[in-house]
């Protein structure tokens with residue numbers, strides 16, 4: 268009882284102050300009423316967080332009578348941000364708990380001296396409609412550049428001049444026909460055979476389990492694609508989007524990427540990228556928009572336990588306990604595997620380990636003068652894959668900063684920087700002849716060991732749906748069953764699916780939605 272009174276008093280105090288204990292250093296100031304959209308409720312914080320020491324078995328929970336379901340979102344990557352915004356916009360009472368000191372998850376930036384550095388170059392395609400919707404909701408659409416027409420410059424150390432993969436004015440799949448026919452890195456025979464496989468790939472059903480069981484590389488081989496056609500053309504796009512070479516990728520995931528991106532709508536694969544550090548595109552605006560929408564964002568709050576209690580959920584984060592009516596778990600697969608209650612997902616034992624992860628390495632080079640006039644290019648016949656001009660985003664005011672993005676980087680993830688420099692810098696200079704003899708002012712490497720799940724054949728059976736067997740608990744994350752490979756689009760779609768599952772399950776959903784419409 269002492270505990271209950273203490274908790275109640277603490278809760279009342281906190282409600283007045285708009286802060287929660289144990290998190291003072293990370294907490295955003297409570298949103299002022301003037302910041303809230305008309306449909307947001309003005310009332311005390313619905314989540315009462317208190318020191319776990321004072322917890323005597325859930326009896327200390329203080330529920331606010333007569334208010335909407337309290338929704339906790341665990342994980343503040345793009346999936347969690349999307350789910351939290353959707354729920355807050357629909358009028359739910361949302362608290363987002365993020366382990367790190369910033370939102371954005373795998374899309375983040377840091378300072379290195381005068382440089383703003385992204386943890387890894389990110390691009391999106393015009394067909395990433397859910398991601399573009401999120402950018403719109405974050406009010407940052409003006410901070411990305413989307414090519415008006417797909418144009419990829421491809422360089423090879425064996426070719427004196429670059430070639431271009433450009434879309435023409437024809438409908439898909441003819442929009443790339445002339446580019447492929449002129450694609451000099453491949454002999455003419457391979458260029459001609461490309462169409463046969465591209466047309467056959469249009470007919471593949473990505474949702475069929477038999478499709479997922481096959482390797483994309485084997486399928487391409489059976490459809491007349493030579494080894495060099497696979498590595499110099501199919502993998503050019505495939506490695507970057509799937510984070511695996513065709514030989515190691517599920518045919519389902521590859522078919523999804525190529526059907527949506529290249530084979531159905533001519534404009535779908537126009538490439539977009541951020542013109543600001545990722546932090547300014549995702550994490551910071553997300554925190555601001557969530558706060559405006561009445562959600563609470565608790566950074567530096569790592570959830571360590573999740574259990575069902577009394578028809579709701581008890582979420583433990585270190586010394587604090589949060590009681591919620593419903594939870595969106597938007598964390599990486601290994602963390603979800605640890606936190607999910609037994610029986611919540613119908614997956615084989617050890618599914619998270621089996622799903623695995625695939626690394627991405629970025630090599631960052633600051634030259635003391637301009638060496639690249641294109642915003643990016645791709646390379647073949649080289650360990651270099653894709654190279655991006657990062658000068659503008661980084662704030663460098665002289666020279667040029669380029670990032671070499673290396674997907675499926677199993678062979679580099681544990682290699683020391685000095686050795687990476689020995690391997691990659693000469694290869695970069697070969698495909699960037701203007702950099703020959705130009706002084707390197709800075710050279711460093713960023714590594715993301717768990718950049719994506721490993722998109723191997725058989726992966727579909729290891730990716731859970733948003734809805735779990737546990738009432739009020741849903742999953743989100745680029746690794747869940749979106750049908751997409753692990754991408755920003757996949758993450759946002761998963762967040763949408765999780766929020767929709769919660770909102771569909773709510774009898775008073777229409778009330779919230781109509782309130783929003785009226786406002």
Ligand SMILES: Cc1cc2nc3c(=O)[nH]c(=O)nc-3n(C[C@H](O)[C@H](O)[C@H](O)COP(=O)(O)OP(=O)(O)OC[C@H]3O[C@@H](n4cnc5c(N)ncnc54)[C@H](O)[C@@H]3O)c2cc1C
Nearest residue numbers: 342344345346366372373387389390570718744745754755
């Ligand atoms: C280097 C790199 C390059 C990439 N390039 C591209 C690209 O060009 N295009 C593209 O579309 N995609 C790209 N991706 C993939 C894309 O970034 C991810 O698919 C997407 O960001 C995943 O979002 P998510 O929300 O599902 O997961 P995450 O971003 O992993 O978010 C999970 C969040 O949960 C938090 N968390 C973990 N444990 C806990 C806990 N116990 N309690 C509370 N919070 C916790 C984490 O800190 C994290 O913020 C790239 C990824 C990397 C790493």
